[in-house]
Amino acid sequence: MTGAPDIGELLRELAxxxxxxxxxxxxxxxxxxDAVQEAMLAALTSWPASGxxxxxxxxxxxxxxxxxxxxxxxxxxRRRREQEDAAATPVEQPWEPGAEHDDSLTLLFxxxxxxxxxxxxxxxxxxxxxxLTTAQIAAAFLVPEATMGQRISRAKExxxxxxARFEMPxxxxxxxxxxxxxxxxxxxxxxxxxxxxxxxxxxxELSGEAIRLTRWLHRLLPRDAEVTGLLALMLxxxxxxxxxxxxxxxxxxxxEQDRSRWDxxxxxxxxxxxxxxxxxxxxxxxxxxxxxxxxHDEAESVGTTDWPQILGLYExxxxxxxxxxxxxxxxxxxxxxxxxAAGLGxxxxxxxxxxxxxxxxxxxxxxxLLEMSGDLPGAVTSYREAARRTTSFPERRYLTGxxxxxxx
Amino acid sequence: MKYLLMIYxxxxxxxxxxxxxxxxxxxxxxxxxxxxxxxxELLGSYGLADAARARLVxxxxxxxxxxxxxxxxxxxxxASFWLLDCDGQERAEQIxxxxxxxxxxxxxxxxxxxxxxxxx
Numbered sequence: 217m218t219g220a221p222d223i224g225e226l227l228r229e230l231a232x233x234x235x236x237x238x239x240x241x242x243x244x245x246x247x248x249x250d251a252v253q254e255a256m257l258a259a260l261t262s263w264p265a266s267g268x269x270x271x272x273x274x275x276x277x278x279x280x281x282x283x284x285x286x287x288x289x290x291x292x293x294r295r296r297r298e299q300e301d302a303a304a305t306p307v308e309q310p311w312e313p314g315a316e317h318d319d320s321l322t323l324l325f326x327x328x329x330x331x332x333x334x335x336x337x338x339x340x341x342x343x344x345x346x347x348l349t350t351a352q353i354a355a356a357f358l359v360p361e362a363t364m365g366q367r368i369s370r371a372k373e374x375x376x377x378x379x380a381r382f383e384m385p386x387x388x389x390x391x392x393x394x395x396x397x398x399x400x401x402x403x404x405x406x407x408x409x410x411x412x413x414x415x416x417x418x419x420x421e422l423s424g425e426a427i428r429l430t431r432w433l434h435r436l437l438p439r440d441a442e443v444t445g446l447l448a449l450m451l452x453x454x455x456x457x458x459x460x461x462x463x464x465x466x467x468x469x470x471x472e473q474d475r476s477r478w479d480x481x482x483x484x485x486x487x488x489x490x491x492x493x494x495x496x497x498x499x500x501x502x503x504x505x506x507x508x509x510x511x512h513d514e515a516e517s518v519g520t521t522d523w524p525q526i527l528g529l530y531e532x533x534x535x536x537x538x539x540x541x542x543x544x545x546x547x548x549x550x551x552x553x554x555x556x557a558a559g560l561g562x563x564x565x566x567x568x569x570x571x572x573x574x575x576x577x578x579x580x581x582x583x584x585l586l587e588m589s590g591d592l593p594g595a596v597t598s599y600r601e602a603a604r605r606t607t608s609f610p611e612r613r614y615l616t617g618x619x620x621x622x623x624x
Numbered sequence: 625m626k627y628l629l630m631i632y633x634x635x636x637x638x639x640x641x642x643x644x645x646x647x648x649x650x651x652x653x654x655x656x657x658x659x660x661x662x663x664x665e666l667l668g669s670y671g672l673a674d675a676a677r678a679r680l681v682x683x684x685x686x687x688x689x690x691x692x693x694x695x696x697x698x699x700x701x702x703a704s705f706w707l708l709d710c711d712g713q714e715r716a717e718q719i720x721x722x723x724x725x726x727x728x729x730x731x732x733x734x735x736x737x738x739x740x741x742x743x744x
Contacts, residue, residue: 334711335664359667359709367664607625609737 223263226272227256231347234276236319238284239382245326246372247287248280249344255280256347320345321436322384327371328397331378336371337400338407343368346425356422357407398446398502401430405450409457423454444493445503451486452509455479467614471518483513501537504529523552540572544581556589576605580615587622596623626667626736627716629706631725634699635675652724660708660719667707675701707736 231252238248255276269275327341342348342356354364385393408422430447437443459473490506508529515521527549534542543566551559563582572578583598599619606612641649660666678694678701694701710716713735720731 333663333715335709339664357709363661363664363667363709365664366662370663607735607737612737 223260223268226268227259227276228347230273230276231256232320232323232345234273234280235344236323237277238280239323239326240319242284243382244284245375245382246369247284249372251280251283251287252276253343253349254283257349318384321433322382324397324433325385325393326375326380326382328393328400329375329378329380330393330396331374331380332371334400334403336367336374337396338404339364339367340371341400341429342404342425346429348425394440394442397433398442401426401433402446402450402502404429405453409453423450423457426450427454441493441496441498442500442502444489445500445506448486448489448493448506449502449509451482451489452506452513455482455486455513461610465610466617467610469614470512475516478513483510486510487514499532499536501533504533504536508533521552523549527553540566540569540575541577543569544572544577548581548584551585551588556585559585560589574605576602576607576611576615578602579605583615583618592622595619625710625712625716627708627710627713628734628736629708629716629720629723630732630734631703631705631723631729632700632732633703633729634701636699649724656722656724657706659722665708665710665715665719667709669704669706671704672702 234255235248235252238252239245242248258279259272259276263269263272324341324345327344328337332340339353339357342353343350348356350365350368351361353368354361357364384390405423405426408424408426427447427450430443430450434440434443434447455478456470456473458479459475459477460468462468486506487510490503490510494503494507508526511522511526511529527546530542530546530549534546543562547559547562547566550562560582563578563585566572566578579598579602583595583602586592586598587595596619599615599622603612603615603619606615657666657669675694678692680691680693680695682689682691708716708719710719716733716735720726720733723731725731
């Protein structure tokens with residue numbers, strides 16, 4: 217993602233439309249996906265010299281179709297069975313316009329098929345819908361390209377084996393399937409947000425990519441409240457990106473961030489989105505999380521944050537999407553509204569939850585509340601315990617540093 | 625999320641193993657490796673040389689000083705390790721339990737602290 221609206225960006229916008237049209241016509245998702253990747257690589261090498269064609273999409277469709285035809289023909293020659301697949305042999309015919317939206321959406325649903333594992337859904341979505349190359353995806357996840365290639369071909373194989381068809385899920389199935397799609401997009405966002413970018417020109421910035429895809433989905437489904445909620449949540453979280461790490465890569469908690477470094481344009485857009493959608497009444501977890509982020513983003517400091525409102529939102533979230541992490545966050549809000557003792561009381565109740573036992577977030581939250589209450593030795597012990605249990609390196613540094621500072 | 629799997633062993637145990645049992649064990653291990661390379665979850669599998677080949681390297685007066693031996697005086701030492709990148713702890717435990725050697729000896733599983741942990 218380098219500066220000016222370049223050929224790479226144009227290609228990635230077109231990727232799902234081209235692939236969707238191809239799969240609709242020929243079936244064979246796996247082969248079509250390879251053909252589109254090859255067509256995109258061909259465009260990347262020839263367009264800079266020849267200029268972007270008048271109809272870039274038509275160009276890509278033609279080139280990808282030819283690859284597909286070549287593939288099918290060589291397959292036939294190898295097998296010496298020419299009749300069997302005759303029906304699937306691509307024939308050049310005009311492409312009907314207008315089906316792009318449906319096709320792209322169907323494609324996204326297919327990439328997030330429940331038969332695939334989480335990492336496979338992510339990899340396939342980034343390649344087939346996001347238009348990234350295998351090398352770029354591998355670089356973003358810090359794994360060898362061969363490993364990522366395996367993951368993608370495995371995902372295609374799983375789709376083939378599941379018998380999934382290139383069609384929109386039916387009305388009964390659709391909310392659950394859209395839920396997976398949103399979850400995959402949110403995972404991509406978080407992966408980018410928590411990573412300290414191993415910057416390099418070939419490493420795409422994953423949170424930016426997740427926002428681009430969610431924005432695109434929002435254009436396709438403008439009336440879906442949770443799609444809007446997720447886009448708002450990403451923007452409101454991403455707005456704090458520059459302020460959340462120090463120059464040495466260390467983690468800066470919300471309360472200590474330099475709020476003048478927050479991205480006001482993103483905050484404005486996120487707040488507008490969530491404000492427009494909340495009163496409509498189809499409340500869901502992403503909208504509520506976006507609303508919480510909006511309250512934080514609009515406050516000038518931790519002290520002036522509207523904690524009673526945040527507490528109310530966490531109570532609502534706990535009803536919509538109960539989970540141990542939501543309860544932990546509610547405990548923090550309770551402490552901010554009613555004092556640390558009330559928050560610690562709530563934590564005591566959560567300790568019996570097996571999903572939380574030994575989880576670093578439980579220890580980190582207790583440490584934070586003990587610090588608030590003035591029990592510094594207790595806070596030091598809990599910060600250290602949390603540091604031992606986290607699997608995130610920046611978080612470990614932060615927690616260890618916090619313990620050391622209090623112990624002085 | 626990345627994970628390190630390790631298996632340990634000792635000289636005595638390996639020397640007591642009959643030749644065809646070795647061949648069989650290696651084949652089963654190869655099958656495990658191929659299986660998880662294909663799923664895109666195994667980043668690499670590495671077998672270590674005999675402990676007799678281990679060296680300790682120090683710098684003395686700015687020059688390398690090399691002596692024999694593993695650092696810790698134990699009978700057991702690391703034999704092989706695997707690097708995984710998979711969905712999470714639960715999946716890593718599943719894969720570890722699929723190791724051919726897991727029938728006889730435990731497989732040590734460590735989360736790798738790296739900076740792209742999407743740990744929510």
